[in-house]
Amino acid sequence: MPKYITTVVFIILAMPMTSAIAGTKDELAFSGFARVVGGQLSTNEASYANYDNSWSFSEDSLIALQADYAINTQFSISAQGILHSGSDRDSGLDWLYLTYQPSSSWQFNVGRLRIPVLNYSDVIDVGFSYPWVNAPEQVYSRRIFYSGYEGLNVRYQTHLGNVGIGIEGYWGDFDGEVFSGQEAFEVDINDIYGAVFSLNYKGFQFRSSIARISEVVDNSVQIDQLVGGLTSAGFDELASKFRLDDGLSVYVFGAGYISLDWFVNAEAMSVDSDLDVLSGITSYYLTVGRYYNSVLFHATIARSRQDENSIENTIPVGVSPLLDVLSTSVDTINALFPTDDLDSLTLGLRWDYNTHLAFKTEVSFLKGKEGKTSLFYVALENADFDRRASLYQVGVEWVF
């Protein structure tokens, strides 16, 4: 899909709507959200989710403003801009879309949107919408969920007896990164499509989702140089294994139960990659929560396991200086492959002070595997770090 959708939405925004559509009802509404989040990691040997051994309030704090303009009862235009304080995230216009809702069952959104792969992936910045300070890293840390796409989203919802049914499909251009924290493996994605199917029966909720990224474009200078070197030295087969030019699929299944007093919720995700260097990862979380009026206590276990993804180094050593350099490069890139095996237990508390303001605190006990990345960033001099740490976090969530 051409990247003109946002431009089209801008043109529509600029059109004199009141004269173009009969029976219009002009209505401009502003709303927004903000969060201040602080965190500290118990070790000085590594960082995790950008937190280290000193308290930081700048990694996840943000403020956002949304404007909704109702053209008439069926058409509206929305824009949402977010200012991030974190160094890892870009500020800007994250959402800009036209909504057409011919009935309460059908909804079409066109423009700049976010992919709804996981239950909270398109509202990961809206901390007020979920119980944790930090959504489970094993499932929610992938940058793919933070980047928007430009395209179309169609939703249909209905009722069959006492069962609520929702079906959603989306398709568009995407310009983002697949894996976080590993600069060597930055790739751009040009085409994404997916579907979400959900069921609600009394307090039970089921949600399954599939997303297919069909075109991945290599954006890594480091990989490019290695592939070029291997090809010119005649190692075409090895070069092809490092080439980033194929697709990947994401499968999610979620289930939960919620009542007045308590809830349980789980999501499992599997990422299957056709790329040799970005092999699959499976992860899940399970959360149990208990409400005491406006106070929620919750506990979450989460796990991620990454497939072994080392590529066999077939370059002979000691034959020539050039081959030695290539061989070392292959080993270096191999050592950079993410191996995000991590188990965690998170205990947290959320207090909804009123309907707009919530205070949160939580502690996550992290248990990774020595020698693996385990979602930590470990400096070379701390390679022996045992991948065990605790993350303490506090947060204030505001919607207005």
Place this chain on the structure above:
Amino acid sequence: MRFLPLFILTLVVSPPKIVHAREGVLVVANLADSSLVLSKSEIRSVFMGGSTKGLSPVEFVPGSYIRKVFNTRVIGLPEARIQSFWAQMRFSGRSSPPVSVDSIDEMLLFLAEHKASVGYLPEGTSLPKGLTVIYESI
């Protein structure tokens, strides 16, 4: 990890109930066809951003007692969770919460003035002509 047993105990102990068991709520609509009856699940859908059967929901503001009864009897969610849900819906472009009113008089006036609107009232409220009960909580 020393406080883990205490935390688990917190999750298990029952919280106090805030709404009495016998209070009921009527869901009423301004409809030409007075034969429409909806299930609890359908009412929940109408008030929680789902399929609305052509009805426009109106609710009481958070904090009002009748809203607590409705949340307990029909929606089945605590207020904090409902507010989280609407934050998710609004900021992902899915839907917005219903129009809200402050008092029973305001609710009756709003329903009378808007065709196909649907709201809720305490059990025993005398209904003016033109409003139809489409669901009654047990």
